[in-house]
Amino acid sequence: MQLRELRLQGPGKQPAQLRFQPGSNVVSGDSDTGKSYILQCIDFVLGAEEMTTVIEEAAGYDRVLLELENEQNEFLTLERSLACGDVLFYRQPINAIPGTGETVSLRRRGKSTVPDVSSIVLPFAGMPAEGKLRGSGDGKLTRLTARVLLPV
Numbered sequence: 001m002q003l004r005e006l007r008l009q010g011p012g013k014q015p016a017q018l019r020f021q022p023g024s025n026v027v028s029g030d031s032d033t034g035k036s037y038i039l040q041c042i043d044f045v046l047g048a049e050e051m052t053t054v055i056e057e058a059a060g061y062d063r064v065l066l067e068l069e070n071e072q073n074e075f076l077t078l079e080r081s082l083a084c085g086d087v088l089f090y091r092q093p094i095n096a097i098p099g100t101g102e103t104v105s106l107r108r109r110g111k112s113t114v115p116d117v118s119s120i121v122l123p124f125a126g127m128p129a130e131g132k133l134r135g136s137g138d139g140k141l142t143r144l145t146a147r148v149l150l151p152v
Helices: 036-047 117-124
Strands: 001-011 016-019 063-069 075-081 087-090 102-104 132-134 139-142
Touching: 036 063, 036 075, 075 117, 087 117, 102 117, 102 132
Parallel strands: none
Antiparallel strands: 001 016, 001 063, 063 075, 075 087, 087 102, 132 139
16 A cells, blocks of 8 residues: 555645655755655554644645555545544545545544444555554454554
């Protein structure tokens, strides 16, 4: 699975977008030009509770979209309001999105089995929806989530 596009959209604003090419991509630039904000946007749409940083350049944008492509050349686009809330998902590229997507919660709580971002993203990437990880300190099993993969 690869990232294909990250886009911020807002009423009356030109979309701010970053396209990723197949293979490795390097995002570089001077300090305070938005590189860390890119990672925070990806983390946010994958289920972070809130945007930890707000940058001046994002004023007027109200939602973030993330387009993914898997090995079968299928697309998955996730959309989330910058004001928080649940995530919408579409099984198509950003430019082909029709109307409203399907809503999925950010994450499961307790023993819930409701669909969440990870239960959509992980199978799309060819991974089990209910994968487990062994905790680093206590050895207990925890659920594998899409956000765990972000630092990779």
